[in-house]
Amino acid sequence: MGKKAERIYLILAGLFIASLVAGNLIFQKFFYWDFFGIYTFEISVGILPYPLTFLITDLISEIYGKRRANQVVIAGLFAIIFVLGIVLAANHVSATAWSPVGDTTFNQVFGLTGVAVTASMLAYLLAQLIDIRIYHFWKNFTNGKKLWLRNNASTMTSQLIDTSSVLFLLCLFGAIEWNKFGVLLFSGFLFKVIIAAIDTPFLYLFVAIIRKQLNLQENEEIKD
Numbered sequence: 001m002g003k004k005a006e007r008i009y010l011i012l013a014g015l016f017i018a019s020l021v022a023g024n025l026i027f028q029k030f031f032y033w034d035f036f037g038i039y040t041f042e043i044s045v046g047i048l049p050y051p052l053t054f055l056i057t058d059l060i061s062e063i064y065g066k067r068r069a070n071q072v073v074i075a076g077l078f079a080i081i082f083v084l085g086i087v088l089a090a091n092h093v094s095a096t097a098w099s100p101v102g103d104t105t106f107n108q109v110f111g112l113t114g115v116a117v118t119a120s121m122l123a124y125l126l127a128q129l130i131d132i133r134i135y136h137f138w139k140n141f142t143n144g145k146k147l148w149l150r151n152n153a154s155t156m157t158s159q160l161i162d163t164s165s166v167l168f169l170l171c172l173f174g175a176i177e178w179n180k181f182g183v184l185l186f187s188g189f190l191f192k193v194i195i196a197a198i199d200t201p202f203l204y205l206f207v208a209i210i211r212k213q214l215n216l217q218e219n220e221e222i223k224d
Helices: 001-024 050-064 066-091 103-110 111-140 147-172 179-213
Strands: 028-036 037-046
Touching: 001 050, 001 066, 037 147, 050 066, 050 111, 050 147, 050 179, 066 111, 066 179, 103 147, 111 147, 147 179
Parallel strands: none
Antiparallel strands: 028 037
């Protein structure tokens, strides 16, 4: 792989890991979004950067192939584990009397991070690996045509698996009450479906830009 291709891959991997870690750190704040008066979403702010991770894995899959996409998913898993270790260590040291953020506030914000990240890691790994496999199934099935189909089919399926899995585990661990499961599942999945549809033109745009930068033909993947 050439230097330019490697640089682009590293940028995509960095954005992927940053989005993944950010989503796992900010998940405890929930907000509502009135979608043009049609439906009011009640979702965690942690969901905001998460659809970007699926856009990036689809982009890497399209340009760099399945192996490189799997690599960035595994790298993301190690990043989450690393951040979890840091947060747990920070939770176990006492704040000074003059610390702007005291133990109570810090633990309130990050105290459930261990539970959330454990649930998220399991759901994330399952969903991302399924996303990559479905993406390449449709790519092979359509002989590289219909980019919109493999993008949406893979993302929507894996997002349903991810959303239901992480909510189930969070309820099971006591981080969220079971009576919130249904509304959070519906809101979370519907939000991700809308974002998946919106990001399709951006996938076409980024694929076209990167192919032009790397002098790749249509449907050509970079070979290591």
